[in-house]
Amino acid sequence: MREKFLGAAVAAILLFFATEIGRAQEKEKPPAKKIAIRAGRLIDGKSDTPISNALILVQGDRIVSVTAGGAAPAGMEVIDLSTATILPGLVDAHTHLLLNGDITSEDYDVQLLKQSIPYRAILSARNARIALDHGFTTMRDLETEGAMYADVDIKNAIANGEVPGPRMQVATRAMTPTGMYPLLGYSWELQVPKGVQYVDGVDGARKAVREQVMYGADWIKYYSDRRYHFEEDGVLHSMVNFTDDEAKAIVEETHRLGKKAAAHAIGSDGIAAALRAGVDSVEHGDGLTDSLIEEMVRKGVYWVPTITVGAYVAPGRGGNWTRMVDLEKAAFQKALKKNVKIALGTDAGGFDWKELNQAKEFGYYVDYGMTPMQAIRAGTVVPAELLGWSDKMGTIEAGKWADMAAVSGDPLKDITELERVKFVMKAGAVFKNELR
Numbered sequence: 228m229r230e231k232f233l234g235a236a237v238a239a240i241l242l243f244f245a246t247e248i249g250r251a252q253e254k255e256k257p258p259a260k261k262i263a264i265r266a267g268r269l270i271d272g273k274s275d276t277p278i279s280n281a282l283i284l285v286q287g288d289r290i291v292s293v294t295a296g297g298a299a300p301a302g303m304e305v306i307d308l309s310t311a312t313i314l315p316g317l318v319d320a321h322t323h324l325l326l327n328g329d330i331t332s333e334d335y336d337v338q339l340l341k342q343s344i345p346y347r348a349i350l351s352a353r354n355a356r357i358a359l360d361h362g363f364t365t366m367r368d369l370e371t372e373g374a375m376y377a378d379v380d381i382k383n384a385i386a387n388g389e390v391p392g393p394r395m396q397v398a399t400r401a402m403t404p405t406g407m408y409p410l411l412g413y414s415w416e417l418q419v420p421k422g423v424q425y426v427d428g429v430d431g432a433r434k435a436v437r438e439q440v441m442y443g444a445d446w447i448k449y450y451s452d453r454r455y456h457f458e459e460d461g462v463l464h465s466m467v468n469f470t471d472d473e474a475k476a477i478v479e480e481t482h483r484l485g486k487k488a489a490a491h492a493i494g495s496d497g498i499a500a501a502l503r504a505g506v507d508s509v510e511h512g513d514g515l516t517d518s519l520i521e522e523m524v525r526k527g528v529y530w531v532p533t534i535t536v537g538a539y540v541a542p543g544r545g546g547n548w549t550r551m552v553d554l555e556k557a558a559f560q561k562a563l564k565k566n567v568k569i570a571l572g573t574d575a576g577g578f579d580w581k582e583l584n585q586a587k588e589f590g591y592y593v594d595y596g597m598t599p600m601q602a603i604r605a606g607t608v609v610p611a612e613l614l615g616w617s618d619k620m621g622t623i624e625a626g627k628w629a630d631m632a633a634v635s636g637d638p639l640k641d642i643t644e645l646e647r648v649k650f651v652m653k654a655g656a657v658f659k660n661e662l663r
């Protein structure tokens with residue numbers, strides 16, 4: 228009895244000291260670091276013309292002020308980027324950190340069958356570092372391709388400062404009905420991993436959404452279609468995966484839980500079904516027709532075209548895939564004219580992170596008819612809106628996260644400059660500076 232009492236007393240004393248030490252550390256926390264950044268040219272994401280010789284003041288993880296000219300306050304650390312162009316940190320709204328290229332189904336199957344989820348998670352940390360190094364300070368990762376909820380772990384590890392990487396919103400496992408996504412074609416005697424969560428029926432759909440949200444999904448992603456084929460009308464058609472009732476249940480439950488829904492939809496039938504279900508974003512969208520484009524504008528649905536991956540896998544896949552690249556170019560031009568909200572997304576992971584810089588997507592948008600400024604907005608301001616983070620990021624202005632990238636040339640003259648990012652700051656911390 229006495230020993231127990233002594234034990235409790237010692238514990239209380241220890242707790243007292245621990246609390247005091249904790250308090251002292253809190254008191255001694257240094258004030259947030261102040262940095263002045265001199266930008267030769269600043270593309271702030273708001274105005275149509277760059278600001279020359281801008282001064283950006285940063286304190287802690289936030290931007291305090293942005294002025295044209297002006298001197299840095301005395302005693303402040305100054306980062307001189309007076310020969311460079313600064314722009315908001317880049318955003319990729321469609322990635323797969325847990326995947327490393329899948330031109331063929333063999334590429335895909337090997338990763339799910341021969342690599343453990345921990346091994347894939349380690350590679351995802353490497354991929355996150357590559358993305359940040361390329362200037363991407365935010366990404367929406369749209370499913371783990373069989374790696375369960377490992378995207379939540381990489382997201383948390385980055386947020387906790389354990390590994391470098393972009394800010395993340397994640398979709399966890401994605402959904403199709405039973406049998407409509409690989410791994411397929413193995414003996415029925417084998418239990419092989421699946422690239423998605425199989426979900427059937429309205430009740431099943433609601434339960435799956437609740438489950439994924441419970442484990443940390445910010446987005447719910449489902450596959451609206453598969454089997455893309457051209458018919459005599461010249462339109463790209465597809466087989467729709469879910470019944471309308473199931474798809475509506477997924478989207479409705481997602482919204483009820485305060486999350487957003489993204490649909491993979493390539494053929495016109497899949498896009499139409501996704502729009503009927505009420506999704507927030509259409510992914511890929513090669514088969515967009517005039518009327519579907521108009522419906523997207525009417526409903527305010529975002530389009531994430533992922534042109535880089537289409538162009539990259541087409542030669543290896545053959546068949547309809549080459550024709551789909553041309554089709555998507557035409558759709559892009561129509562959508563641009565009709566003011567569809569286009570958010571830059573690449574499907575990085577669908578191509579090897581080590582092989583291609585995801586910033587290549589900007590070049591396609593300019594080739595397809597956007598001005599360089601429009602392309603930059605598609606990869607900064609617009610996806611910030613899609614993610615619901617407009618008040619925190621997407622532009623360089625007072626009060627927002629100090630997330631920025633810089634290049635030595637002028638991306639308004641040569642958009643491929645964005646494939647050569649030389650300076651990256653995320654949350655006020657310099658991750659990379661090759662402009663010293």
Ligand SMILES: [Zn+2]
Nearest residue numbers: 323369574577
């Ligand atoms: Zn994808």
